[in-house]
Amino acid sequence: MDDNHLMFCNGKQHMMERFMEVCLLLLLYDETGYGYGLVERLSFFGFSEEQLNIGSLYRTLRKMENESLVTSLWEEGGQGPRRRVYQITETGKVELGRWIDILKMRKARIEKLIGVYDSKTGK
Amino acid sequence: MDDNHLMFCNGKQHMMERFMEVCLLLLLYDETGYGYGLVERLSFFGFSEEQLNIGSLYRTLRKMENESLVTSLWEEGGQGPRRRVYQITETGKVELGRWIDILKMRKARIEKLIGVYDSKTGK
DNA sequence: ATTAATATATGCATAATGCATATAGATACC
DNA sequence: GGTATCTATATGCATTATGCATATATTAAT
Numbered sequence: 001m002d003d004n005h006l007m008f009c010n011g012k013q014h015m016m017e018r019f020m021e022v023c024l025l026l027l028l029y030d031e032t033g034y035g036y037g038l039v040e041r042l043s044f045f046g047f048s049e050e051q052l053n054i055g056s057l058y059r060t061l062r063k064m065e066n067e068s069l070v071t072s073l074w075e076e077g078g079q080g081p082r083r084r085v086y087q088i089t090e091t092g093k094v095e096l097g098r099w100i101d102i103l104k105m106r107k108a109r110i111e112k113l114i115g116v117y118d119s120k121t122g123k
Numbered sequence: 124m125d126d127n128h129l130m131f132c133n134g135k136q137h138m139m140e141r142f143m144e145v146c147l148l149l150l151l152y153d154e155t156g157y158g159y160g161l162v163e164r165l166s167f168f169g170f171s172e173e174q175l176n177i178g179s180l181y182r183t184l185r186k187m188e189n190e191s192l193v194t195s196l197w198e199e200g201g202q203g204p205r206r207r208v209y210q211i212t213e214t215g216k217v218e219l220g221r222w223i224d225i226l227k228m229r230k231a232r233i234e235k236l237i238g239v240y241d242s243k244t245g246k
Numbered sequence: 247a248t249t250a251a252t253a254t255a256t257g258c259a260t261a262a263t264g265c266a267t268a269t270a271g272a273t274a275c276c
Numbered sequence: 277g278g279t280a281t282c283t284a285t286a287t288g289c290a291t292t293a294t295g296c297a298t299a300t301a302t303t304a305a306t
Binding site for chain 4 (some may be wrong): 037053055056059079080081082
């Protein structure tokens with residue numbers, strides 16, 4: 001069972017975009033980024049480039065801007081198509097901190113569940 | 124910040140029902156259960172009884188039955204209103220095993236993300 | 247010219263999910 | 277006997293999440 005398959009259960013994908021949001025906040029924490037370029041940087045967090053839904057990525061970024069977690073501006077004078085460059089806000093950093101707390105709790109709950117599973121299946 | 128609050132970010136709740144599904148499969152792994160009674164047993168996995176959406180619980184159980192992960196029958200001769208009692212299927216046990224794999228990977232990704240956060244914020 | 251790569255964005259359908267509400271039997275209490 | 281409460285299951289509605297397909301435009305390569 002490869003990593004890609006592990007993101008699925010019952011033929012459906014689950015809960016990628018919200019985790020993506022946290023990864024994006026973290027990637028933007030200390031440097032700016034633009035949609036297409038963030039694809040590569042997201043792969044570090046387990047989003048394979050083939051599997052990643054680029055439409056979701058753009059929509060997530062715009063939604064985050066709408067919630068004032070990031071700001072964006074069109075890059076000046078680069079070659080190639082224009083890039084919308086995103087920067088995290090203070091609100092975004094606070095939100096990231098909240099997400100970290102949530103993820104720590106979620107991790108604890110997962111560990112608890114796995115512990116029960118192992119005890120029931122004798123592993 | 125209490126546990127309840129930790130389930131929220133930006134005023135919205137996230138991703139409870141799918142995790143609930145895995146908890147339900149695990150709770151039904153070695154004994155049967157019915158909706159209302161499972162509320163209490165779910166609290167072990169961090170679902171507080173006040174906060175838990177009972178409507179979601181029933182819908183999740185019916186959906187799981189629809190997917191052949193569990194079967195149900197009306198309990199015979201108990202006192203009080205009738206109970207729809209659920210039992211896990213072999214399919215459900217296989218599905219639970221798949222979910223455990225997914226949760227292990229998700230846990231690893233969370234740990235990775237927290238590691239990066241800590242390194243960026245100097246904790 | 248045509249194709250491919252880079253780059254951003256929207257439309258549509260389905261699933262997830264909180265909140266409110268409906269239904270109904272059993273029990274307690276006055 | 278009537279009423280409130282607890283137990284128990286279920287549905288309707290609105291919003292959000294999310295995959296898939298598609299549209300648009302610039303630049304580079306052939």
